Amino acid sequence: MKVYLVDGTYELFRHYYALPSHVNKNREEVAATRGVVDSMLSLVAEGATHLAVATDHVIESFRNHLWNDYKDGSGIAPDLYSQFGLLEESLRACGFVVWAMVEYEADDALAAGAALCRSDERVEQVLICTPDKDLAQCVVGNRVVQLDRRQRKLYEIDDVVRKFGVPPESIPDYLALVGDAADGYPGIPGWGSRSAATVLARYGHLERIPESHRDWDVTVRSAVRLAAILSEQRERAFLFRRLATLVTDGPVAATVDALRWQGPLPAFSTICSRLDAPELIRKARSIAGKASK
Numbered sequence: 001m002k003v004y005l006v007d008g009t010y011e012l013f014r015h016y017y018a019l020p021s022h023v024n025k026n027r028e029e030v031a032a033t034r035g036v037v038d039s040m041l042s043l044v045a046e047g048a049t050h051l052a053v054a055t056d057h058v059i060e061s062f063r064n065h066l067w068n069d070y071k072d073g074s075g076i077a078p079d080l081y082s083q084f085g086l087l088e089e090s091l092r093a094c095g096f097v098v099w100a101m102v103e104y105e106a107d108d109a110l111a112a113g114a115a116l117c118r119s120d121e122r123v124e125q126v127l128i129c130t131p132d133k134d135l136a137q138c139v140v141g142n143r144v145v146q147l148d149r150r151q152r153k154l155y156e157i158d159d160v161v162r163k164f165g166v167p168p169e170s171i172p173d174y175l176a177l178v179g180d181a182a183d184g185y186p187g188i189p190g191w192g193s194r195s196a197a198t199v200l201a202r203y204g205h206l207e208r209i210p211e212s213h214r215d216w217d218v219t220v221r222s223a224v225r226l227a228a229i230l231s232e233q234r235e236r237a238f239l240f241r242r243l244a245t246l247v248t249d250g251p252v253a254a255t256v257d258a259l260r261w262q263g264p265l266p267a268f269s270t271i272c273s274r275l276d277a278p279e280l281i282r283k284a285r286s287i288a289g290k291a292s293k
Contacts, residue, residue: 001049001050001122001123002127003050003052003113003127003259004051004052004147005053005054005110005117005128005129006040006043006053006054007053007054007130007132008053008055008091008098008106009054009056009084009106010130010131010132011035011036012033012055012080012083012084012087013032014150015031015032015033015036016031016077018035019031019034024274025276026274028086028274029079029080030083030274030275030277032080032083033083033087033090033275034275034276036087037087037091037277037280038277038280038283039149040053040091040096041280041283041284041287044261044287044291045287048261049260049261049291050261051097051259051261052097052099052113052254053091053097053098053099054098054099054101054106054107054110054113054252055084055087055098055099055100055101055106056101056106057088058073058102059073060072061101061102061104061108062103062104063243066239066243067184067185067240067243069185070183070243071182071183071184086274088100090268090271090275092265093264093265093267093268093270094264094265094268094271094284095262095263095264095265095268097258097259099113099251099252099254101251103251104250107134107135108246108248108251109252110130110135111135111137111246112246112249112251113126113252113254114138114248115138115248116252116254116256117256117259118140118143118144123143123256125145126143126144127147128145128146129149130148131146131148131150132182133164133180134171134175134183134244135246136160136163136168137168137171137172137246138246138248139155139156139157139160139168140157141156142156146160164197165194165197165200166200166201169204170201170204170205171244172241172244172245172246173200173204173205173206174193174196174197175187175240176188176237176238176240176244177195177196177200177206178191178192178196179240183244185240185243187240188237189229189233190222190225190226195220195221195222195226198219199216199218199220199226202216206241210227211227211230211231211234212227213226213227261291262288263284263287263288263291264284264285264288268284
């Protein structure tokens with residue numbers, strides 16, 4: 001079997017900015033939620049049988065206590081933020097397993113879910129459905145892969161190396177050096193993608209990089225300056241690596257069998273009424289009927 005683990009927060013943002021507004025009779029904006037539910041049903045219609053959706057129930061996590069400028073809910077449009085809970089309720093009613101994160105992030109749930117599914121010998125492949133570069137650290141050969149559904153691109157281990165210049169296990173170190181604007185940490189000054197990839201391709205992890213450039217056995221432009229900056233900011237680099245490292249134990253509780261989609265729950269009819277989307281209940285029932293045959 002294949003297991004699909006979907007970044008629900010990313011999908012909600014994507015559909016919010018891609019779709020025209022739709023306000024229901026209660027004056028609630030619901031377009032993005034409708035879009036995500038429809039997209040998940042299409043995934044099942046295309047052959048997916050085992051699925052889970054990870055969401056950020058709240059934007060803040062334990063990382064906000066480590067770095068004050070880490071991403072939070074500020075700046076999110078109110079009519080997008082208001083759909084966070086609605087999306088979770090809608091997906092559950094549609095029969096999907098939802099991992100709603102509070103202390104952790106959706107990315108942590110995806111990483112933990114991938115580790116959980118990978119441990120089951122029946123699972124042929126785990127597809128982590130998000131373009132988020134953080135999740136590249138979870139790729140394992142061609143068994144745990146990253147799928148960008150919008151671009152229709154699949155990333156196995158060789159694709160990760162081609163894209164970043166380092167293997168999955170070095171992605172947190174790479175992000176620590178170059179930073180991640182989406183998550184709110186800047187990286188180490190002077191370090192760019194090329195220099196980080198060159199050095200980490202040789203040394204793998206931050207603690208293995210010699211403090212003196214004289215001990216580097218790789219050729220990097222401005223090595224003297226880069227080594228000096230890293231030496232001065234090594235502790236900050238370790239902090240950023242902690243921010244970039246996903247938690248793989250604890251945020252989710254499920255079995256692979258529990259991820260099998262078995263059709264919508266009775267409450268989905270009420271949800272579809274709220275979403276002004278009667279076509280979704282018809283679609284869900286039709287897909288469930290075909291799957292049962």
